[in-house]
Amino acid sequence: MSRNHVLFVGFALPGSLAPFWELAKKISKHHDVTFAVSAACVEELRGRGLPSDHDDGKSSNPRLALYGLEDKWDPSDMPGQLAMSPNRTASGDSVTAPSMQMTKRMEAVREAVEKLMRGISTKTLPAIGEPSLKRAVDVAIVDFFMLRGSISICEEQGIPFYIFSSSNALVPLQATLVDENTPTRPGDQFEAVVRGDFDQIPNANGEFEPLLIKGRVDNLLLPMRQAFMGSRGVILNSVREFEKEHVEWMERSPIFKERPLFCVAPLMPHEGEKKDDSKLKIQGWLDRKKRGSVVYVAFGSLVTLRPEQLTELGKAIENLGRPYIWSLLPNQYPHLPKSVQESVDNWDGDGLVLSWVPQKLILAHDSVGVFVSHSGLNSTVESLAAGKPMVCCPVSYDHLVTAQSAVQHGVGVLIGPQGFKKDAALIPAKDIEGTVRKVQEECRQKASEWRKKLTHAWDVSGTTAKEFNELATSISNI
Incomplete structure (x- = not known):
């Protein structure tokens, strides 16, 4: 050649x-x-x-x-x-x-x-x-x-x-x-x-x-x-x-x-990529959590939610009573419930909110059980590769059709008819909480099967x- x-x-x-x-x-x-x-x-x-x-x-x-x-x-x-x-x-x-x-x-x-x-x-x-x-x-x-x-x-x-x-x-x-x-x-x-x-x-x-x-x-x-x-x-x-x-x-x-x-x-970094101090610190935090217990929340590098929807999402994550790690732009912190705000850069608790996280590392970790995502294509493929089921919360662009594909293949559940779209009906905390529980129960097996497919x-x-x-x-x- x-x-x-x-x-x-x-x-x-x-x-x-x-x-x-x-x-x-x-x-x-x-x-x-x-x-x-x-x-x-x-x-x-x-x-x-x-x-x-x-x-x-x-x-x-x-x-x-x-x-x-x-x-x-x-x-x-x-x-x-x-x-x-x-x-x-x-x-x-x-x-x-x-x-x-x-x-x-x-x-x-x-x-x-x-x-x-x-x-x-x-x-x-x-x-x-x-x-x-x-x-x-x-x-x-x-x-x-x-x-x-x-x-x-x-x-x-x-x-x-x-x-x-x-x-x-x-x-x-x-x-x-x-x-x-x-x-x-x-x-x-x-x-x-x-x-x-x-x-x-x-x-x-x-x-x-x-x-x-x-x-x-x-x-x-x-x-x-x-x-x-x-x-x-x-x-x-x-x-x-x-x-x-x-x-x-x-x-x-x-x-x-x-x-x-x-x-x-999938087009993702090689497994052997170097881990800097911040990645090692996050890995250490995840290592201390039980297998499948952590809820990971992230909406990509560009997407922001309506303040009222972000507040409801924060309430749901709080009410689950499970460890969580959340990647969120700092200008969104004021819209979180007070107890979730206390998790910003707090490495000692069961909740951790950071302005940036190494998503591939987090999704690959055994302690993570479910991914609450905007259904961007890269995030979805990374979740499939890690075998993690998804709560699909599309916001705009091509998110909805990607979320629909995830639902079709049994690896995710769409929250509401249009997710977190800005002009869609507000999704209350109790519905989000119920969907997170449903996803991990109903989509875990299919997500595991997709992990095997993408691994090979x-x-x-x-x-x-x-x-x-x-x-x-x-x-x-x-």
């Missing part, structure tokens, strides 16, 4: 960046990789671990090199946090300012990506602009959030490319179902994001009710569809069996009769390993 030079173009949001980085590390075992992402994220990625022969600034042919995009991205104030601010309402006035701010930031990212791409040379063509990389690029893998600024230049320079989707299969499925004649309703690209709407699931005829927002179709789905049609293949951060219906629906599209679809999840997914004969090897070979054949 010949080693090509692969350019990864990544997006600086945790839910996208984490699996994309793990994919790059795996690809670097077969090909040489340059990973381009916001300069603000470079040091964080170095801390997540690099292969032993990574770029040290001296090698002209590293396995895995990092390239910082000068996009002025501030990871402490990301679009998702703007979108999920608990003070936003569904009124038109409330969505305009943050939506415009997101658009402005994405434009800055696009400009930085364009500058990088124009500085790329190939084996047959020089760079269009000032050179940005020393070595010619053979192939690009582009996060679907970064299509603008990347794909047109790939096509202009004749660079073969693949598209990576960090979301579940619903968003790329939407892209295969739309065209220029798809009926839409008014609205800009980020309006639904700011309001906290769920991504819409098509009916059996591939139609959307209510109609998709025009800005989303024009600025995300149609460009994604066009990129699919020009690509060498599409890579999903997905477990094929978990999203079987939507993956197979995509593969029936004429688009995928001419190019492959690769499902390569990357084995030599595993389904994920097979699709990944097909991807690596496809890149070699370019």
